[in-house]
Amino acid sequence: MVSKDRLAPPKLLQVQDIDFAALLARPAAAPDAQATPPEGVARASTALNALRRSGAARSRALALRSSSRASAAELAAIGALPREAAPDALFAAFAAFVLRAHRDEIESYRALLRTTDLRAPHSWFPLARALRRRLVYHAGPTNSGKTHAALAAMRAARSGLYCGPLRLLAMEIYDTCNAAGTHCNLVTGQERRELPDAAHTSCTVEMADLGARVEVAVLDEIQMIGDDARGWAWTRALMGVPADEVHLCGDGSAVELVRALAAQMGDEFEVRRYERFTQLRVEEGGLGAEGYAGARRGDCIVAFSRRDIFEIKAAVERATEHRCCVVYGALPPETRRQQAQLFNAGRDGYDVLVASDAVGMGLNLNIGRIVFHAMRKREGGAELVPVSTSAVKQIAGRAGRRSSEFAQGRATCRDAADVPLLRAAVDAPLEGLNTPKAGLFPEFEHLEVFAGQNPDDSFEQALIKFTEHAVLDSSYFLCKQEGILAAARLLAATGLSLRDTYVFCMAPASATDPHLMGALLLFAQRYAAGAPVVLDLALPAELPRNPLELRRLETAHAIVNLWLWLSYRFDEEAFPGREEVQRQAAAICDTLHRGLEKVTRLTKARHARGGRDAGRRAGRAPVDLLLQRPSPEHERMLQPFEAVARLLKEDLLDDGAERAKRRPAGRALQAA
Numbered sequence: 001m002v003s004k005d006r007l008a009p010p011k012l013l014q015v016q017d018i019d020f021a022a023l024l025a026r027p028a029a030a031p032d033a034q035a036t037p038p039e040g041v042a043r044a045s046t047a048l049n050a051l052r053r054s055g056a057a058r059s060r061a062l063a064l065r066s067s068s069r070a071s072a073a074e075l076a077a078i079g080a081l082p083r084e085a086a087p088d089a090l091f092a093a094f095a096a097f098v099l100r101a102h103r104d105e106i107e108s109y110r111a112l113l114r115t116t117d118l119r120a121p122h123s124w125f126p127l128a129r130a131l132r133r134r135l136v137y138h139a140g141p142t143n144s145g146k147t148h149a150a151l152a153a154m155r156a157a158r159s160g161l162y163c164g165p166l167r168l169l170a171m172e173i174y175d176t177c178n179a180a181g182t183h184c185n186l187v188t189g190q191e192r193r194e195l196p197d198a199a200h201t202s203c204t205v206e207m208a209d210l211g212a213r214v215e216v217a218v219l220d221e222i223q224m225i226g227d228d229a230r231g232w233a234w235t236r237a238l239m240g241v242p243a244d245e246v247h248l249c250g251d252g253s254a255v256e257l258v259r260a261l262a263a264q265m266g267d268e269f270e271v272r273r274y275e276r277f278t279q280l281r282v283e284e285g286g287l288g289a290e291g292y293a294g295a296r297r298g299d300c301i302v303a304f305s306r307r308d309i310f311e312i313k314a315a316v317e318r319a320t321e322h323r324c325c326v327v328y329g330a331l332p333p334e335t336r337r338q339q340a341q342l343f344n345a346g347r348d349g350y351d352v353l354v355a356s357d358a359v360g361m362g363l364n365l366n367i368g369r370i371v372f373h374a375m376r377k378r379e380g381g382a383e384l385v386p387v388s389t390s391a392v393k394q395i396a397g398r399a400g401r402r403s404s405e406f407a408q409g410r411a412t413c414r415d416a417a418d419v420p421l422l423r424a425a426v427d428a429p430l431e432g433l434n435t436p437k438a439g440l441f442p443e444f445e446h447l448e449v450f451a452g453q454n455p456d457d458s459f460e461q462a463l464i465k466f467t468e469h470a471v472l473d474s475s476y477f478l479c480k481q482e483g484i485l486a487a488a489r490l491l492a493a494t495g496l497s498l499r500d501t502y503v504f505c506m507a508p509a510s511a512t513d514p515h516l517m518g519a520l521l522l523f524a525q526r527y528a529a530g531a532p533v534v535l536d537l538a539l540p541a542e543l544p545r546n547p548l549e550l551r552r553l554e555t556a557h558a559i560v561n562l563w564l565w566l567s568y569r570f571d572e573e574a575f576p577g578r579e580e581v582q583r584q585a586a587a588i589c590d591t592l593h594r595g596l597e598k599v600t601r602l603t604k605a606r607h608a609r610g611g612r613d614a615g616r617r618a619g620r621a622p623v624d625l626l627l628q629r630p631s632p633e634h635e636r637m638l639q640p641f642e643a644v645a646r647l648l649k650e651d652l653l654d655d656g657a658e659r660a661k662r663r664p665a666g667r668a669l670q671a672a
């Protein structure tokens with residue numbers, strides 16, 4: 001990014017690469033490094049270097065017109081000034097010199113600045129700017145009725161658009177609208193369901209169609225505009241949706257930010273505040289000595305790793321009569337919904353839920369009590385950090401939902417020692433939360449123009465340089481791009497065009513999953529070679545019996561998902577057979593759902609054989625995941641991607657080892 005550093009202190013200056021005397025005599029001559037300049041000119045030259053290094057010279061010089069001139073006498077006078085006064089006085093002369101000697105570079109730098117100028121993102125959306133829009137911000141805690149109110153406005157309108165943060169939520173709204181008689185389409189990255197007469201659409205926020213005028217749009221979880229990685233999608237939808245009314249739902253942390261953006265956009269702005277329907281009670285003692293043997297109907301136990309989730313599920317199922325449904329991020333949304341429905345119905349004893357923080361959003365659940373397994377989680381595989389106040393509020397707030405059978409919501413922790421942390425988060429006023437900035441990410445067109453000025457750069461280099469030069473207003477930040485850069489590095493040798501590379505890099509493939517990255521690379525290579533990209537997965541006939549087999553199915557689903565996402569962005573010849581792949585996706589979800597039930601049955605059966613001993617040790621009993629291996633049939637499923645995945649994994653491990661080696665030195669440096 002262009003910095004506005006202060007002038008460097010004069011004592012740091014050492015380069016005198018401009019001979020000012022020669023410059024005055026022969027303006028276009030090359031500098032003579034050997035000449036010894038007179039004292040006044042040397043001072044002027046030093047000041048010039050200070051300007052050059054400060055970056056201020058660059059931007060201020062560019063702002064001056066090429067007609068600005070200084071005479072030799074003026075410059076000599078400037079050179080004689082005391083050191084502190086020289087920089088300001090030198091600008092006009094310096095500008096004249098720079099503009100004369102570096103005209104071409106300045107022109108291309110000007111063009112580059114224009115390309116990377118992201119200071120007025122609202123001007124990228126002329127259709128929305130042509131409307132006089134009204135923004136209504138529904139601000140309140142979880143379970144306060146804000147989404148209900150916004151959706152009522154959308155359904156009452158002749159046309160509408162719902163933009164949600166998850167596929168799961170988009171599907172939920174699609175179903176509710178159609179069930180209530182409002183015909184509604186569904187558009188997500190991986191699927192399109194279109195009804196011929198529908199004037200309403202439910203979509204994931206990245207997919208919002210900014211070219212289609214609607215009466216009312218709803219933008220859910222608006223505080224995610226400040227999300228490190230995805231915030232740009234909320235900014236884009238907020239600024240670009242061509243609707244008469246835009247309803248924003250979320251906690252109140254982004255009210256002031258949106259108010260400021262509304263003023264920039266010339267939109268009307270209104271805030272409606274909401275209170276929680278039912279009070280949330282914190283249970284002080286935690287689960288006590290009984291541990292998970294004390295789990296009860298309507299409990300949702302929240303843990304922050306997949307391993308913990310399966311251990312807790314097994315512990316509860318061994319120690320009690322209950323059966324556990326699970327909800328976590330790696331499960332496909334369809335499976336999460338199936339699990340949620342099973343839990344809500346409480347059928348066959350499935351009345352306890354074990355979930356990750358994915359439970360905080362998007363599901364209407366019949367939860368009486370939230371139990372936090374821990375109040376700290378690992379961020380990016382690193383150290384344990386406390387779960388954020390807003391996440392605790394959002395998760396705990398799921399208990400006692402208005403439409404559920406539990407009028408009073410409760411929250412507690414497994415360990416009593418963690419309860420003060422929970423209480424502090426629950427009691428923290430929402431007003432204390434602040435979303436200060438909105439995310440931005442360059443559109444392809446920005447990068448295309450930029451890359452055109454640097455034709456020898458790879459996509460990765462272009463993106464890095466763009467980021468360095470991007471100029472943003474203080475209300476915005478540039479979203480993280482580690483995943484995109486990792487994909488760009490991976491695909492560098494495929495020979496794809498810039499546009500195709502951009503599309504492949506934006507595809508939903510986690511950089512930390514070697515199978516998924518392997519699949520991305522294989523798809524890209526096949527596409528670049530002009531061969532049809534067919535999906536080659538042999539799904540096993542048998543149901544998964546343990547968490548490792550479930551994991552392989554989750555990975556298979558993520559690969560299918562990736563393929564479907566790409567298939568909507570390239571033509572059918574390149575990605576043939578979408579219907580069959582969609583059938584495979586549905587089959588995997590179904591197998592996962594039934595597999596989870598099978599895992600439960602096996603746990604219960606093993607426990608019945610082993611006797612009822614688990615009550616006392618339920619809180620600690622581990623599931624030995626390492627002893628469980630995937631069957632050969634489940635092993636075979638990912639075979640087409642296995643070799644690439646292994647290579648990538650070695651690469652990732654090497655990187656990890658390198659990072660680990662560097663870490664102590666990094667710490668020492670920080671301490672110093």
Ligand SMILES: Nc1ncnc2c1ncn2[C@@H]1O[C@H](COP(=O)(O)OP(=O)(O)OP(=O)(O)O)[C@@H](O)[C@H]1O
Pocket residue numbers: 140141142143144145146147148149249364401402403
């Ligand atoms: N006026 C109402 N009449 C009937 N049910 C309502 C009403 N308002 C809200 N509800 C129900 O209460 C529950 C919570 O409402 P809603 O989802 O709108 O809350 P929210 O504040 O948006 O919470 P979250 O952010 O967790 O979704 C939902 O099941 C919703 O259907």
